[in-house]
Amino acid sequence: VDISQRRQAEQEVARLSRISILGEFAGAIAHELNQPLAAMLSNSQVGSSMMDEPKPDRTEMKAILDDITADAKRAGGIIHGMRAMFKKEGAVPDEAVDVNEAVKQLLDLLHSEIMARKVKVDLRLGGPLPCVPAGRVELQQVLMNLLLNALDALRGAAVAQPRITLSTALEADRVLISVQDNGPGIPPQVLDRLFEAFTTSKPTGLGLGLAISQSIIKRFGGELCGENHAEGGAVFRIKLPVAG
Ligand SMILES: Nc1ncnc2c1ncn2[C@@H]1O[C@H](COP(=O)(O)OP(=O)(O)OP(=O)(O)O)[C@@H](O)[C@H]1O
Ligand SMILES: [Mg+2]
Known part of the structure; x- marks a missing residue:
């Protein structure tokens, strides 16, 4: 052939x-x-x-x-x-996003929601970080999905000190953002279809948050993965390539 x-x-x-x-x-x-x-x-x-x-x-x-x-x-x-x-892949990001700034701004937006749910957010911003070629609003949308999922997971759980750890770091030539919670973890029946559309364990969930988030991060040339943490709870990691 x-x-x-x-x-x-x-x-x-x-x-x-x-x-x-x-x-x-x-x-x-x-x-x-x-x-x-x-x-x-x-x-x-x-x-x-x-x-x-x-x-x-x-x-x-x-x-x-x-x-x-x-x-x-x-x-x-x-x-x-x-x-x-299904947004066009051709829409190449032309912004240079300061990830730490984007994270702080989003947390300000979600402040009252977080307070109302009595969850402690542990913010660990690493840096200084180089800017990443991405879209700020879309990146914030992804982080919002991850934070809302963590808040949902913590709501039902009988956790004494509900906590979300949000951290950023530079790892080789990628910026790493991770969102970790100490909730019950991702249900086993969901784990292998986590990023598929309509995968949900919530009565009123659409099951689209993670599917959309992953497609956004891929459009920025990055990766989004999620798993259960050895210490319990779930952890989601975003890796975004820096420009150059
Ligand atoms: N932090 C987390 N802890 C435990 N399970 C999680 C966590 N994040 C996601 N999941 C599981 O993954 C499923 C899919 O999440 P996804 O955000 O895609 O959809 P959803 O939250 O159910 O609905 P929505 O479309 O409103 O976001 C959730 O229903 C839940 O079972
Ligand atoms: Mg969700």
Whole structure:
């Protein structure tokens, strides 16, 4: 087999696997959207027949409309998440992001949320760090996903001193950001599909946070991985190449 034939075969395989991934995705999205759409349909049918009654119960009507709103938001969230995941790879980051600044700014934003949940955040900023070519807002979105996941994990857990350790460091030619919590850890049934879309162990979770986060970090040429820590709890690490 000559090289060009082989390359052609490889391209064909790559093309077919892209198609099948897309097919699986379409199926998964359809499945996820079906649930809120079915709930909206049945709620609006109930609401409509209630309006045929001489004196419709306003409180119940309100509850029905609120349910429809919540389901519509959920469906919107799914679509929004898919969009974020399929964003063009061509959108090369042209910002030079100061990771420590971005982290501090995000923590300011989340301050009251963190206080309300009575979680201690241990901030260990290493440095000085070189800037990384990335998008500040998107990087903050990723960190926000990781922090919210950690807060969720700590909420249910019977941990005496709930704590999140957020640290940054320079490691060879990459900036490392890690988010560690002392919660119950990632459930075993979730571990091997952690970054797949719609993987969730939460009753109202979309299961998109980590899938979107990973696609963002990949777009910046970096890596996002997550695992359970030997000391208990989960740890997520972002590695971003520095420019040059
Ligand atoms: N810090 C953590 N500790 C324990 N489990 C975690 C942690 N972070 C993520 N997980 C597990 O990984 C799953 C997927 O997380 P992901 O953020 O992708 O989705 P989600 O939080 O369930 O929903 P959402 O789309 O709202 O973010 C979670 O449902 C949870 O089971
Ligand atoms: Mg999440």
